[in-house]
Amino acid sequence: MTIASRFSRTCATLRHSAVDLLRRSFVWSGLIEPVQLKARLSPEYPDLKTLPEETVYVVGGADYQKWAYMVCPCGCGERIMLSLAKNRRPRWQVEIDWLGRPTIKPSVWQTDGCYSHFWIKKGAIQWTRDTGTPYRVCVAKEA
Numbered sequence: 049m050t051i052a053s054r055f056s057r058t059c060a061t062l063r064h065s066a067v068d069l070l071r072r073s074f075v076w077s078g079l080i081e082p083v084q085l086k087a088r089l090s091p092e093y094p095d096l097k098t099l100p101e102e103t104v105y106v107v108g109g110a111d112y113q114k115w116a117y118m119v120c121p122c123g124c125g126e127r128i129m130l131s132l133a134k135n136r137r138p139r140w141q142v143e144i145d146w147l148g149r150p151t152i153k154p155s156v157w158q159t160d161g162c163y164s165h166f167w168i169k170k171g172a173i174q175w176t177r178d179t180g181t182p183y184r185v186c187v188a189k190e191a
Contacts, residue, residue, distance in 0.1 A: 067147060068086070068148070070147065071086075071147045071148060071149075074147070080147070081172060083147075083149055083170075083172070084102065084121070084173050085102055085103065085104050085118070085121075085149075085168060085171045085172075085173065086102060086148045086149065086171060087103070087104045087105075087106055087142065087144040087148050087171075088104070088105050088106065088148075089106050089109075089110075089144065090106070090107055091107070091108070091109055093117075094107075094117050096127050099117060099118070099119050099127060101119045103118070104116055104117070104142065104150045104152070104168070105117040106144070106150075108132070113132040114133060115129055115130065115131060115132060116129070116130040116132055116142050116150075116152065117129055117130075118130075120158060120161075120162060121164070121166065121173045122162050124161060124162040124164070126158065126161055126162065128156060128158070130142075130152070130156065140152055140153060140154065140156070141153045147171075149172075150168055150170075150171060151168060151169050151170055152167070152168040155167045156168070159182075162180070163179065163180050163181055163182050164179050164180070165178055165180075165181075
């Protein structure tokens with residue numbers, strides 16, 4: 049590992065710690081709601097076996113985003129991978145505010161397994177009424 053890459057990682061860690069401390073102090077003072085999820089921007093793919101439940105990993109850099117990885121918030125333990133590539137379908141967008149809180153658009157709907165359906169806005173999980181209902185059943189009801 050080069051000195052430049054070590055320095056870059058150290059700066060990123062310090063910046064992440066400072067933002068985390070600031071976010072906690074805002075929650076403690078009542079200025080913002082407690083955060084359920086925080087974002088972490090990384091140039092490398094995360095280890096899916098050790099993915100923390102409270103983190104959305106965004107793979108990419110300052111100018112681009114490839115993938116978002118997270119653990120399903122319902123508690124089933126399923127790993128969710130969202131494509132952020134502009135030339136792929138389906139695709140999502142992740143916005144990260146200055147406090148490290150992710151907003152993901154559009155909603156996330158597990159089409160197998162637990163059938164969780166939710167929005168993520170400023171680090172908060174907002175469940176939809178049809179969560180737990182298979183996607184195919186909901187689409188058939190609308191038709």
